[in-house]
Structure formats: structure tokens, C-alpha cells
Amino acid sequence: MQSVIHTATRIVVKVGSSLVTNDGKGLDHAALARWAAEIAELRRRGKQVVLVSSGAIAEGCQRLGWSKRPKAVHELQAAAAVGQMGLCQAYESAFREYGLKTAQVLLTHEDLSDRLRYLNARTTIATLLTLGVVPIINENDTVVTSEIRFGDNDTLGALVTNLIEADALVILTDQRGLYTADPRKQPDAQFMHEAEAGTPELEAMAGGAGSSVGTGGMYTKIIAAKRAARSGAATVIASGREANVLSRLADGESIGTQLNAATTRLAARKQWLADHLQLSGKLVLDDGAALAVRERGTSLLPIGVIAVEGSFLRGDAVVCVNQQGAEVARGLVNYSSEEARLIMKKATRDIEGVLGYLVEPELIHRDNMVTL
Numbered sequence: 054m055q056s057v058i059h060t061a062t063r064i065v066v067k068v069g070s071s072l073v074t075n076d077g078k079g080l081d082h083a084a085l086a087r088w089a090a091e092i093a094e095l096r097r098r099g100k101q102v103v104l105v106s107s108g109a110i111a112e113g114c115q116r117l118g119w120s121k122r123p124k125a126v127h128e129l130q131a132a133a134a135v136g137q138m139g140l141c142q143a144y145e146s147a148f149r150e151y152g153l154k155t156a157q158v159l160l161t162h163e164d165l166s167d168r169l170r171y172l173n174a175r176t177t178i179a180t181l182l183t184l185g186v187v188p189i190i191n192e193n194d195t196v197v198t199s200e201i202r203f204g205d206n207d208t209l210g211a212l213v214t215n216l217i218e219a220d221a222l223v224i225l226t227d228q229r230g231l232y233t234a235d236p237r238k239q240p241d242a243q244f245m246h247e248a249e250a251g252t253p254e255l256e257a258m259a260g261g262a263g264s265s266v267g268t269g270g271m272y273t274k275i276i277a278a279k280r281a282a283r284s285g286a287a288t289v290i291a292s293g294r295e296a297n298v299l300s301r302l303a304d305g306e307s308i309g310t311q312l313n314a315a316t317t318r319l320a321a322r323k324q325w326l327a328d329h330l331q332l333s334g335k336l337v338l339d340d341g342a343a344l345a346v347r348e349r350g351t352s353l354l355p356i357g358v359i360a361v362e363g364s365f366l367r368g369d370a371v372v373c374v375n376q377q378g379a380e381v382a383r384g385l386v387n388y389s390s391e392e393a394r395l396i397m398k399k400a401t402r403d404i405e406g407v408l409g410y411l412v413e414p415e416l417i418h419r420d421n422m423v424t425l
């Protein structure tokens with residue numbers, strides 16, 4: 054089997070607390086340096102990489118001299134705030150060695166469930182990737198309450214994979230990959246090289262949280278793979294201590310456990326936009342725009358829109374129809390209906406003059422649109 058990472062162009066790499074903090078002993082700078090070197094190598098091969106890193110709470114506890122992870126939420130939040138500083142600093146210097154800039158992105162559940170914030174997060178991360186920056190993502194632990202936390206970063210990694218429509222999620226952990234049972238408890242458990250993500254048999258294989266510093270265990274990794282598969286991404290669970298793990302995966306070497314998505318990315322995205330989004334309005338396209346969007350999959354510019362119907366906000370889903378009323382595409386719109394009415398039929402360069410600001414050059418970016 055050739056690893057999916059060989060052909061993947063956009064990859065989310067998640068590293069867990071136990072790895073990042075050397076089982077809670079403090080930031081493992083040597084490991085961070087290794088991953089930075091590897092991610093730099095992936096970038097050289099033309100791949101875009103987003104890093105989801107845990108470790109803020111564990112590092113914060115270490116810096117505060119707490120030998121045990123506290124139970125109280127406010128203490129966990131304080132520890133995260135202290136530790137996140139250390140994480141950022143360490144990643145920044147590790148990546149600087151390879152001439153790469155990093156960006157800190159802290160997300161909450163609401164950022165991914167609210168459509169406007171979703172669109173903003175998606176656009177910002179895409180922009181960072183285009184600029185050649187490595188986004189380093191963690192949960193914004195300081196402001197979230199226990200009921201709405203992702204809690205473990207496996208879930209966050211999967212949601213980021215969905216958010217940016219990555220081709221693959223790589224979860225680096227302290228085990229070689231997935232076994233038929235927790236190898237800490239059952240030493241005779243069998244190693245699994247490949248499986249389909251999201252099957253009930255797979256969920257049965259994972260015990261609870263494994264290490265004392267991590268929170269998820271293998272169960273959250275399996276659920277993460279199921280979520281990632283919804284946007285058509287495969288998940289690889291592998292050891293972050295394996296030498297050159299990322300570049301070897303990129304060479305196609307089969308390392309760790311690969312959990313494949315049953316659906317393709319394109320099919321998943323069409324399904325998502327077709328099923329789950331309530332349409333808030335309609336844009337009527339002129340013949341040229343309808344043709345360009347449908348045949349060439351281009352972004353929709355304001356100049357190609359001749360009428361705006363309904364009331365919607367930036368980030369809402371709208372339907373695009375041709376002058377005969379036939380549906381051409383659906384997508385997440387960058388401007389509200391009020392703004393869209395002002396800028397329709399206008400060239401992109403005129404948007405700023407009309408509105409006094411430019412949010413995006415397109416009314417709907419091609420990445421946020423599916424043609425039917």
C-alpha cells in the first residue's frame with residue numbers, strides 16, 4: 054500500500070500532548086525541531102501543511118510547577134494560557150531555522166459552527182498557506198467552558214481538516230498506530246496497517262484515554278478519522294517518534310495505520326453543500342458568468358450578477374441561477390445581500406469605491422462553491 058500522503062497536497066498534522074511535552078516533562082524541543090525540519094521538507098515538495106499542536110496545558114502545568122493536571126476548569130485555562138506562550142515561542146524558533154514563518158491560530162467550537170466565523174477561519178488559514186506560513190492551531194482553552202470544548206485535539210484536527218478541505222490528516226502520537234486493542238493493556242494486540250474509517254468495528258478497538266498527559270486516547274483518533282472522512286480526507290495515525298515519519302509518508306512509505314475515506318473529497322463537498330446548507334438567497338447570473346462558473350469552475354465576481362434576491366449575511370449559503378432560473382451553483386457568499394445589491398454588475402476594482410471597503414475580490418470564491 055502506498056501512503057495517501059504521497060499524493061496529498063494539503064495536510065493537517067496533529068501532535069498530541071504526550072509527544073509535545075515529552076510525557077509532561079516539559080517541551081520536547083528536539084521533537085519540535087524534527088517536525089519543523091520535516092514540515093519544511095513537505096513544503097519544499099509543494100505540500101501545504103497545517104499543524105495542530107496540543108501541549109499548552111501540560112506545558113503550563115510544568116511552568117507553574119504543578120506536578121498533576123488540575124481538575125478545576127479555571128486552573129486548566131490558566132495553565133493553557135501560560136503554556137501556549139511557550140508552545141508558540143518554541144515553534145516559532147524551530148521553524149525559523151528553516152526559514153519558515155509560523156502563525157498562531159486559536160479556535161473554539163463556535164468559530165467552526167457559526168458560518169461567518171467558519172468562513173473567516175477558512176479564508177485566513179488558506180491565506181496563511183498561500184503566503185507560505187505554517188499555521189499552528191490549538192483550541193482557545195482560555196475562553197472555552199467545559200460544555201463546549203473540543204476537549205481533545207484529535208477532534209479539532211479533524212474539524213480543521215474539514216474546514217480547509219485537506220486531503221489528509223496525520224495524527225502523530227506515542228504509539229506506532231492503531232492496534233486491535235490498547236497495547237498498554239493487551240501486549241498481544243495486533244497492529245493494523247489499513248482500515249476504512251468510520252466502521253463500528255474500529256470504534257470497538259479503542260480504549261479510553263491512554264497516557265496521563267493526553268486526553269483523547271485512541272477512541273478520539275478513530276472518531277477524528279470518521280469526521281475527516283466526511284470531507285473525503287484519509288487519516289494516518291503514526292508515531293511522532295519514528296525517524297522522518299512525515300517525509301517517509303510523503304515518499305509513499307506505509308507507516309502507521311491508514312484509515313481511508315469511503316467517499317472522495319469532491320463528492321463529500323457536493324454532498325455537504327447540497328444537503329446541509331439552508332439557502333438564504335439567490336443570485337441571478339448573466340450568461341457569461343453562468344457559463345464561466347458552470348464550465349470552468351471560476352469564482353463568481355460581482356460583475357456577473359444581475360439580480361440579488363432574499364436577505365443574507367456574509368458566510369450564508371446562496372443559490373446561483375442563470376437568467377432562465379436554472380440552478381448553476383451553490384456557495385458561501387462573501388458579502389451580505391445589502392452589499393451584494395450595491396456591488397452587482399460592478400467590476401471588482403470598483404467594490405471599494407462603492408462600499409468604502411473590500412472584503413474579498415469575489416462574491417463567491419470557487420473554493421466555497423459547488424456547481425451542479
Ligand SMILES: Nc1ncnc2c1ncn2[C@@H]1O[C@H](COP(=O)(O)OP(=O)(O)O)[C@@H](O)[C@H]1O
Nearest residue numbers: 069070226232234235260263264267269270271
Ligand atoms: N487500540 C489501540 N491502539 C493503540 N493505542 C491505544 C488503543 N486503545 C487505546 N490506546 C492508547 O491511546 C494512547 C494514545 O492516546 P493519547 O495519550 O491521548 O495520545 P495523544 O496525546 O497523542 O493524543 C496510547 O498510548 C494507548 O495507550
Ligand SMILES: N[C@@H](CCC(=O)OP(=O)(O)O)C(=O)O
Nearest residue numbers: 070107108109110206268269
Ligand atoms: N488544547 C489542549 C489539548 C488537549 C489535549 O490534551 O489533547 P491531546 O493530547 O491531543 O489528546 C492543550 O493544548 O493542552
